[in-house]
Amino acid sequence: MTDPTPPRPGSRAGRKASGAARRRTASTGARIREEGAPRVRLPRRLAPRKSPTQDRARETVEAILEAAVDLFSSRGYARTSTNHIARRAGVSVGSLYQYFPNKDAVLTALLARHLAAVESAIHACIPPLRDPAVPLRDGIRRLLELLREVHEADPRLSRAIEQQVGQMPVVPEGLAGYKRDHVATLAEILSTRPDVRPGNHALMAVLLAAVTETVSVVLVHAAPARFGRDEMLDEAVEALCRFVERPPGRLS
Amino acid sequence: MTDPTPPRPGSRAGRKASGAARRRTASTGARIREEGAPRVRLPRRLAPRKSPTQDRARETVEAILEAAVDLFSSRGYARTSTNHIARRAGVSVGSLYQYFPNKDAVLTALLARHLAAVESAIHACIPPLRDPAVPLRDGIRRLLELLREVHEADPRLSRAIEQQVGQMPVVPEGLAGYKRDHVATLAEILSTRPDVRPGNHALMAVLLAAVTETVSVVLVHAAPARFGRDEMLDEAVEALCRFVERPPGRLS
DNA sequence: CGACGAAGCGAGCGATCGCTCGTATCTTGA
DNA sequence: TCAAGATACGAGCGATCGCTCGCTTCGTCG
Structure with missing residues (x-):
């Protein structure tokens, strides 16, 4: 009842006794730049206390x-x-x-990684979305594919993170603000492309961003057995495209 | 620091001293059937302990x-x-x-009320959605209007509730299962209406439900100042309709 | 009025939580 | 080789939490 919680089998042997301490390969430190951490100014409350050097x-x-x-x-x-x-x-x-x-701070570190992944997925799709030569549909499909990948990396985690973010008393501006930026970018893209229907593109961007997020989550969490992965993706792409595309005027 | 938290001004005078106890109108109890509580079998863990009689x-x-x-x-x-x-x-x-x-159990009681409101909103919209004589667009608009109303009743609460539900270790089947029912109903409606485009309607229903929920939340929470209420609603209706409507084949 | 059940009270229990700090061990570099 | 910093350890502090229980007060009715 007191939750002994043995260390999970996979990771790190359970050296309970103080004697059997860690013996790791002391290979010369690979100075990899802390991967997956976006350059964001975090408040002291949430910032890592000190960086590991060894x-x-x-x-x-x-x-x-x-x-x-x-x-x-x-x-x-x-x-x-x-x-x-x-x-x-x-x-x-x-x-x-x-x-x-x-x-x-632990959650924030996780959140930072997650958002970095989302951000890089979005960033990778901005150029094709901007390019009027690339069909809108292709850009959207690519974006959904990448976002799905992010959520698939650890579905339970991304779910837990996104739920917890709303509860956090302080969501660091830098981490939350990235959305605003992307919505703005999206609005600008919508206004530029000729194959997007006219309308209030700022508003469309807000809705589109929200729906995209939802859809990418549903892609991973909604009974992946009942529908095929690709089938779901196709339908999701359809949903987003139909929302923003200018109807051809001819053809069904 | 110990959070004295005086009772909020509006509700219930702060009769701290035991003497100044409650003196309320002892009108014969209006036997109103506990309003807003869906008929759901709750596990003992979450069920109310006893019902108030006075x-x-x-x-x-x-x-x-x-x-x-x-x-x-x-x-x-x-x-x-x-x-x-x-x-x-x-x-x-x-x-x-x-x-x-x-x-x-306190949260569950709140959740039950919230879901009852959502459920009744949905229920009210099913007949018009079923009726092929009523334009699809009208049914969808009505649904969004009602859902927006529900979230507007207390935006912070519905947000808090919906976030917490995912965290609850035990979401009572009766409270969670209502979604499955509605998605099934929705799929059936999509298959029936002639003005809905052909396709995998079960899958479309899943996406449509998720998107509808998201959109109704965005309608309330996304900067209500930047866009007009009706403007946002129009755009949201547009998004949902475009997803499921069969293109006219002529006309833009 | 008197008695009884319903309703309300709040000090405080036991458990757990987030977190500190004195100490032990490891790694590095001269 | 060894001093000094980096890293790791874990008992345990003070605070808070969810919740109980012995008791008082209120409302109703014969």
Whole structure:
């Protein structure tokens, strides 16, 4: 009942006894730039406390984040304590607090990764969407494919994250504001392309963005068994295209 | 710092001292059937502990729910304790636990009301949607209007509720299952109407339902200042209609 | 009026939470 | 080789949480 929660089989051996400490390959540190973290100014409350410099520490941070993914998505954010996370990561709470000032910061780190993935998916699709030579449909399909990929990476996590964001008392401006930017870009694209129907493009962009997000989530979470992956994608593309496309005027 | 949280000005005088207890109109209890509660079998964990029989008690329950609305939507579910709720309601924790077995039950009661509202909105729109004589567009518009109304009743609450539902460890089948029913109904309607384009109507129904929900939320929450209420509604109707309507074959 | 059930009260229990800090161990570089 | 910083550890603090329970007060009715 007291939730012994043995470290998950896969990650990090459960060296309970203090003696059997970590012995890792001490390969010279690969100075990889912290991947997947968008350049955003985070408030002290949520910013990482200090960056790991040794490989050992990087592993610790990674294990913590993996454990957090696991627990947030299975038990929910509120029901997951920092002690849970640490234990599951095969790490002490103290170590967790070396790198994250508080629980929200752990979620924020996860959120940052997720948003970075979403952002890069969107960014990859802006050029084709801008290009009037590329059919609108193709750009939209590509975007949905990429977003689906992001959500598929860890469906439970992206669900948990997106739900929790709304609950966070402070959603860092930098992380939330990216949406506004993209909606603006989208509005501009809609106004430019000749194959988009006339109308209030700013408004259309707001709706389109919201619907796109929803649809990409549904693509992953709605009974993937009942409908084929591609079938669903086709229908989703259809929905978005029909909304914005200028009707050909001829042909059905 | 310990959050004295005086009872909100509007509701229920703050009779702190035990002496100045409640003096309410003891009018013979209006036996109104608990309004807004769908006939759903709730697990003991979430079911109300006992129903209030006196008016005084009904007031208490009402005050508790109002306070919960207020706190859940402003501080979030996780950050709201039962003591908070009771204090804000001008009631003791003990009284709260007379009617709700635990915190989740309070949320569930709120959820039940919300879903009842959504459900009745949907139900009201099914006949016109079924009727081929009524333009599809009219039925959809009416549905969005009604859903918008529901969310407008208390935007913060419906937001908080819908976010929390996903986090709840046990979403009662009866409360969650209503969606499946409506999607099925929707699929059937799509298959029947001659003005709907051919295709996989079951799949279209899934997407349509998800998009409808999103859109109705956006209608209320997305900067209501930047766009006119009706303008947004028009555009949303457009989005949904274009998705399912059979193109006229002539005319733009 | 008196008695009884319904309703209300709130101190406080046990559990858990987020988080700290003194100490032990590891890694690095000169 | 070894000092010094980086990393890790985990018992446990203070706060808060959900919730109980012994008791008082209110409303009703014979």
